[in-house]
Amino acid sequence: MPLNPQAKALWDQIRDPNCEACPLHESAQTVCLVGDGPVPARYMVVGEAPGYREDEVEKPFAGKSGQFLDEVLEQVGLSRKDAFISNVAKCRPPANRTPTRTELKACRPYLDAEIEAVKPELILLVGNAALNLIKKSGITKHRGEVFKYGDATVLPTVHPAAVLRNPNYDAVFRTDLATFSRMVRGEPGATPTRTFLVRNPRALTATCRSILTAPAVAYDLETTGTEEYEEDAKIVTVGISPKPGIAFVVPIHHPESRWKDPDKVLRAIGHALMFTKAKVIAHNAKFDDRWMTQFDIPIHSDFDTMIAAHLLDENRFKSLKFLAQLILGVDPWADVDLGGGGALTTALSKLARYNAKDADYTLRLYYHFREELTSTGNERTLRLFVKLLMPASKALTTIERTGMWVDQERLLTRRLELDKRLATVDERLTELTGQKANWNSPQQLAKILFSEMDMTVWELTAKGAPSTREAVLLRLSKEHEVPKLILEWRSLSKNKSTYLDNWLELLSSDSRIRTHYKLTGTVTGRLSSGKEHQKARGINVQQVPRDKFIRGIIGAPPGWKFLEADFSQIELRIAAHYSQDPTMIRLFQLDEDIHLATAVKMTRKQPHQVEPEERKKAKAVNFGFLFGMGWRKFIDYARDNYDVEVSDIEAERFRDDFFATFTKLRAWHERQRRLVRNYSKVQSLIGRVRHLPDILSQDEEVRKEAERQAINSPVQGLASDLMLLSLSILHEQMPVDEAKIVGTVHDSILVEVRDDVVDKWSKTIKHTMENLPLKRTFGVELTVPIKVDVKVGQHWGEGELYG
DNA sequence: CACCAGGGCGCG
DNA sequence: AAAGCGCGCCCTGGTG
Numbered sequence: 001m002p003l004n005p006q007a008k009a010l011w012d013q014i015r016d017p018n019c020e021a022c023p024l025h026e027s028a029q030t031v032c033l034v035g036d037g038p039v040p041a042r043y044m045v046v047g048e049a050p051g052y053r054e055d056e057v058e059k060p061f062a063g064k065s066g067q068f069l070d071e072v073l074e075q076v077g078l079s080r081k082d083a084f085i086s087n088v089a090k091c092r093p094p095a096n097r098t099p100t101r102t103e104l105k106a107c108r109p110y111l112d113a114e115i116e117a118v119k120p121e122l123i124l125l126v127g128n129a130a131l132n133l134i135k136k137s138g139i140t141k142h143r144g145e146v147f148k149y150g151d152a153t154v155l156p157t158v159h160p161a162a163v164l165r166n167p168n169y170d171a172v173f174r175t176d177l178a179t180f181s182r183m184v185r186g187e188p189g190a191t192p193t194r195t196f197l198v199r200n201p202r203a204l205t206a207t208c209r210s211i212l213t214a215p216a217v218a219y220d221l222e223t224t225g226t227e228e229y230e231e232d233a234k235i236v237t238v239g240i241s242p243k244p245g246i247a248f249v250v251p252i253h254h255p256e257s258r259w260k261d262p263d264k265v266l267r268a269i270g271h272a273l274m275f276t277k278a279k280v281i282a283h284n285a286k287f288d289d290r291w292m293t294q295f296d297i298p299i300h301s302d303f304d305t306m307i308a309a310h311l312l313d314e315n316r317f318k319s320l321k322f323l324a325q326l327i328l329g330v331d332p333w334a335d336v337d338l339g340g341g342g343a344l345t346t347a348l349s350k351l352a353r354y355n356a357k358d359a360d361y362t363l364r365l366y367y368h369f370r371e372e373l374t375s376t377g378n379e380r381t382l383r384l385f386v387k388l389l390m391p392a393s394k395a396l397t398t399i400e401r402t403g404m405w406v407d408q409e410r411l412l413t414r415r416l417e418l419d420k421r422l423a424t425v426d427e428r429l430t431e432l433t434g435q436k437a438n439w440n441s442p443q444q445l446a447k448i449l450f451s452e453m454d455m456t457v458w459e460l461t462a463k464g465a466p467s468t469r470e471a472v473l474l475r476l477s478k479e480h481e482v483p484k485l486i487l488e489w490r491s492l493s494k495n496k497s498t499y500l501d502n503w504l505e506l507l508s509s510d511s512r513i514r515t516h517y518k519l520t521g522t523v524t525g526r527l528s529s530g531k532e533h534q535k536a537r538g539i540n541v542q543q544v545p546r547d548k549f550i551r552g553i554i555g556a557p558p559g560w561k562f563l564e565a566d567f568s569q570i571e572l573r574i575a576a577h578y579s580q581d582p583t584m585i586r587l588f589q590l591d592e593d594i595h596l597a598t599a600v601k602m603t604r605k606q607p608h609q610v611e612p613e614e615r616k617k618a619k620a621v622n623f624g625f626l627f628g629m630g631w632r633k634f635i636d637y638a639r640d641n642y643d644v645e646v647s648d649i650e651a652e653r654f655r656d657d658f659f660a661t662f663t664k665l666r667a668w669h670e671r672q673r674r675l676v677r678n679y680s681k682v683q684s685l686i687g688r689v690r691h692l693p694d695i696l697s698q699d700e701e702v703r704k705e706a707e708r709q710a711i712n713s714p715v716q717g718l719a720s721d722l723m724l725l726s727l728s729i730l731h732e733q734m735p736v737d738e739a740k741i742v743g744t745v746h747d748s749i750l751v752e753v754r755d756d757v758v759d760k761w762s763k764t765i766k767h768t769m770e771n772l773p774l775k776r777t778f779g780v781e782l783t784v785p786i787k788v789d790v791k792v793g794q795h796w797g798e799g800e801l802y803g
Numbered sequence: 804c805a806c807c808a809g810g811g812c813g814c815g
Numbered sequence: 816a817a818a819g820c821g822c823g824c825c826c827t828g829g830t831g
Contacts, residue, residue, distance in 0.1 A: 100829095100830080101830060101831060102830075102831085105831090135831095137806070137807075138806085138807085438826090438827080440811095440825090440826055440827070441826080441827055441828080442809090442810055442811075442826095442827080443810095443827075443828075444827090461809080461810065462809075462810085463809070463810090465809095465810090467810085467811095468810085468811085469810080469811065469812085470811080470812075490811080490812080491812095493825095493826090494811090494812065494813070494824095494825075494826095495813095497824090497825060497826080498812090498813075498824060498825055499813090502824090502825090521822075521823095522821060522822065523821080524820080524821060524822095526815085526821060526822075527822095528821090528822055528823070529822085529823080530822090530823050530824075531823090531824090538823095538824090539824090540813085540814080540822085540823050540824065541814095542813090542814055542815070542822070542823080543812090543813040543814040543815090543822080543823065543824075544813080544814075545813060545814080546813095546814080571815090571820095620819090623815095623819070623820080624819050624820090625819080626819080626820095627818095627819040627820050628817095628818055628819050628820085629818070629819040629820095630816095630817055630818045630819085631817090632817075632818090633818080633819075701817095701818085704817075704818055705818080707818085708818065708819065708820070709820070709821095711819090711820085712819075712820040712821075713820080713821090715820090716815090716820065716821060719815090720821095745814075745815065746814080746815040746821090746822095747815065748815090
């Protein structure tokens with residue numbers, strides 16, 4: 001029963017203890033548990049569904065997450081007793097299941113009745129299910145946006161239970177509650193943006209003058225939702241903020257733009273940005289710089305607020321919307337709804353407001369991050385930002401624009417070949433199983449293999465269905481032809497859909513495909529690659545199969561060669577440096593192959609008999625043990641990949657052997673564990689930090705995971721930073737008519753080199769990457785030699801080793 | 804038609 | 816005692 005006397009009346013009035021509108025009534029102890037609190041109330045908090053405790057004591061938010069919610073409410077100056085607290089679902093779902101959309105729909109009348117009685121001005125929604133109130137889903141996307149529901153203003157945030165599980169959400173949750181509290185008290189957020197629409201020559205001149213005279217200026221583009229190189233690509237408006245709180249918005253190709261020559265206006269703004277002494281700031285500068293360059297304004301921003309945010313805390317969300325609320329304390333705002341037609345069909349006044357906010361907030365964030373980066377204790381981070389990340393971002397801007405050349409003839413013929421082979425496999429499968437099925441469907445396949453053909457179920461998926469993953473089918477292949485054919489089908493169909501079909505579709509008129517590299521896409525500092533945003537299509541060049549049939553479609557156009565420069569065994573070399581293991585260091589000084597040694601041990605072959613594929617698998621074993629793999633997983637690994645049954649004792653001995661060979665690895669692991677336990681973070685040789693708040697978790701498994709990450713991150717991060725440093729140095733050295741960088745895959749750099757200068761550039765690239773100026777740039781040195789393999793050919797993956 | 808989670812698998 | 820790390824895309828099938 002509700003504690004609040006006013007809610008009691010409500011409880012009697014709208015509650016139906018015999019409700020059978022959805023299946024949830026079957027599992028709930030208390031059916032139709034309505035909310036609790038004052039009626040009416042100024043604000044409501046709406047959660048997902050009653051939990052175990054709530055069901056028992058008949059009170060919403062009674063468990064652990066409820067306590068946490070109360071705590072944070074208190075901290076932001078609100079009190080639970082002023083709030084009416086309820087849930088979108090009124091019955092407790094069976095253990096650990098969120099209510100379905102159908103169930104929520106059935107429950108809606110009760111919630112609506114509550115809202116009508118409580119008459120809240122503000123509603124805080126907590127958790128994804130609660131978003132159902134406003135017919136949305138995707139809480140991490142919509143949190144911190146404001147919505148209306150009837151007369152009430154609605155603010156969604158993450159669920160307190162999510163915060164308790166994942167500390168990364170803590171900042172988000174507190175920010176949103178602080179905002180909510182401000183809204184409840186009717187206080188405005190930080191200074192709003194004063195927007196000036198630039199629509200006449202005098203205003204344009206004033207804007208340019210402000211760009212030229214300000215110490216720092218932020219810019220932000222609104223564009224058509226296309227790739228910048230597409231035919232109908234247009235810059236719609238430019239937002240300029242020369243001073244916090246102020247932004248000029250210049251319409252360019254917006255239909256309401258009144259300029260006679262919009263391109264000339266863009267040039268005027270662009271030239272001011274190019275020639276100003278001011279620091280040019282942007283959020284995700286690579287995007288805006290690329291667009292400007294496409295329209296003949298080659299600018300490279302000096303300061304990217306997104307990169308700064310990521311470098312200072314790799315775990316937080318990097319969107320401008322989030323950072324502005326978290327750091328600047330501005331009021332929440334919803335992304336501009338561009339509708340079907342993109343920025344072009346959005347009213348100029350509306351578009352300008354958003355554009356202005358973005359530019360203004362970017363500038364304000366710049367002043368904040370500049371302060372943070374130059375404060376005591378952040379010297380190494382500042383150096384990384386200035387000497388490594390911003391130059392790398394500049395190089396990537398060009399690399400993304402260049403794209404990778406595709407051999408169209410190979411692409412077309414190989415695609416047809418795949419079609420033919422797929423048809424053959426399909427025919428044979430139909431013959432063997434006696435039916436037509438969708439071979440891509442794990443569900444249909446499981447039915448055929450395990451119900452109809454009665455094969456052994458070796459493994460279950462996370463959800464308890466019989467797994468049809470590769471390792472399982474491989475085991476079944478020994479006795480049946482069908483699983484073997486399925487594996488072939490999967491490989492062929494993945495090659496076709498993920499790679500060849502996509503490449504053909506995304507091929508530009510210059511026979512190139514393009515990707516987007518994210519400098520802020522991973523927690524370790526590696527690049528991620530793929531599409532620009534969720535709705536776009538795009539390719540990931542980091543997962544192109546090594547299979548020559550696929551990889552060999554990418555290459556260099558006639559008159560040029562394709563060069564791949566690869567850091568050899570870079571992560572092991574870095575681990576050798578960190579651990580100072582004498583055996584590892586000696587092996588690298590003698591230039592011996594550690595992966596080959598492991599492959600020899602596992603296959604019991606002579607070194608020269610080891611297949612490249614076997615060496616590649618040994619590589620995974622070395623990395624596995626190096627980064628904390630246990631002997632149990634090793635048994636699975638050996639079975640799935642080598643078809644070798646290893647006993648528990650053998651597996652343990654194999655692992656012991658590894659650590660007996662490299663005696664100092666254990667001490668290094670221990671040091672990393674100690675560091676992360678003491679400081680909740682670790683850092684790489686050149687100062688890139690990985691924050692690991694999970695080390696404070698109550699859950700031992702989670703803590704152990706953080707410890708393994710503490711071992712892995714400084715290795716993976718440094719390897720990647722060496723690549724980024726190479727990228728920026730090489731990019732500055734290369735004249736585009738001789739050589740151009742076209743891509744990078746973690747520890748390798750892909751370059752197109754003109755035929756007649758291949759020798760010169762092979763040599764220069766190798767030398768540059770093997771002799772990076774670590775001492776001069778970061779004041780540190782590596783105690784192991786760095787080795788780079790350069791391969792040159794006409795196509796990717798088909799090159800000959802240089803030198 | 805849009806969105807989402809899960810399964811599966813490509814890469815380093 | 817037990818423990819690899821880091822990513823992104825395609826497809827299916829459920830749901831609204």
